[in-house]
Amino acid sequence: MDSLRHTNVDPVLAQAVEWLDQGRRIALATVTRTWGSAPRRAGSHMVIADNGDFSGSVSGGCIEGAVIQAALEVMESGAPRTLEFGVTNEMAWEVGLACGGRVHLLVEPVVRG
Amino acid sequence: MNSGLLRELVKAQATGRDVVLATRLSDGAQEILDAATPSSRLVAPADASAAGSLADALRTGTPRTVETPGGAIFLRPYIRPPRLIVVGAVHIAQALVPMATIAGFQVTVLDPREGFATPERFPGARLVKQWPDEVMDTLAPDRRTGVVALTHDPKIDDPALIASLESEAFYIGALGSRKTQGARRERLGALGFSEKSLQRIHGPVGLPIGARTPEEIAVAVLAQVIGALRG
Numbered sequence: 414m415d416s417l418r419h420t421n422v423d424p425v426l427a428q429a430v431e432w433l434d435q436g437r438r439i440a441l442a443t444v445t446r447t448w449g450s451a452p453r454r455a456g457s458h459m460v461i462a463d464n465g466d467f468s469g470s471v472s473g474g475c476i477e478g479a480v481i482q483a484a485l486e487v488m489e490s491g492a493p494r495t496l497e498f499g500v501t502n503e504m505a506w507e508v509g510l511a512c513g514g515r516v517h518l519l520v521e522p523v524v525r526g
Numbered sequence: 527m528n529s530g531l532l533r534e535l536v537k538a539q540a541t542g543r544d545v546v547l548a549t550r551l552s553d554g555a556q557e558i559l560d561a562a563t564p565s566s567r568l569v570a571p572a573d574a575s576a577a578g579s580l581a582d583a584l585r586t587g588t589p590r591t592v593e594t595p596g597g598a599i600f601l602r603p604y605i606r607p608p609r610l611i612v613v614g615a616v617h618i619a620q621a622l623v624p625m626a627t628i629a630g631f632q633v634t635v636l637d638p639r640e641g642f643a644t645p646e647r648f649p650g651a652r653l654v655k656q657w658p659d660e661v662m663d664t665l666a667p668d669r670r671t672g673v674v675a676l677t678h679d680p681k682i683d684d685p686a687l688i689a690s691l692e693s694e695a696f697y698i699g700a701l702g703s704r705k706t707q708g709a710r711r712e713r714l715g716a717l718g719f720s721e722k723s724l725q726r727i728h729g730p731v732g733l734p735i736g737a738r739t740p741e742e743i744a745v746a747v748l749a750q751v752i753g754a755l756r757g
Binding site: 421422423426427429430433441443445446454455456492493495519521522523524525526 | 527528529530532533535536539540542549551553554588589590591600602603604606607632
């Protein structure tokens, strides 16, 4: 699917199709809603492959690790999930957005069919 | 998501078809909608509010969530990217074209002169080696199109600017000193363009960041174009 590069196709979706064509299992994460100073707008995509490779982003890098984990889980379960991330408490080790924003995500497996 | 749906989305983008992916957030049920097929099992035909949101998403490219009797539906539009028409295959254009392409614009370079709009100078770019008065009608700038004139040559820049002023282009810019801009305003004013209309032309072009090199000027121009698109 190299032909999809340099066209109007969203590069993350182009990567998703490329991984599908290679026979890899993938999941797609999409920002569905944001509040405050979330770094990536609604509609932003990140695609995750079954070995943890990923492309695109759903934040400034703060929550991508947790999203990869959720993506691997939905690949196993086959069912989509919604996730919510809020502000990081600097005193805690929880995953969150240091920027002070809040985001909702949809993480869905891409199933063959 | 079904892999067939993903492929259909990618195909729609590759072929320039504006679509919306509708996803029911409760269970992930999905379908692709467009202006011709605005309703479906997820978005009921009678749901005027959802239909309005869909039309708005298709027009602006901004995603949103709509509440329907069947639950919350996330509408994610995939519409054609904004266009940038660069008039003048000059040194600044050689920096501006790749930068604007990376920023997501579909860029067309226009220059009728021999040796300017060549693939060697603009690898991979859409090049049109014609006079603006011959092709601006075909390029048909719309509200998602920006036009920047970089030649300094009224024979080339003016027809492009005239066509842009007669369009809904979201951005019109023209290179040139304040003196050049003054002379241009007089020429275009004499053709009947009002002062208000001529104020649409950004000139001197680009945000005032003290840009000196062609590359820095390209940054200033692209920043101004993005400001006009998003502002």
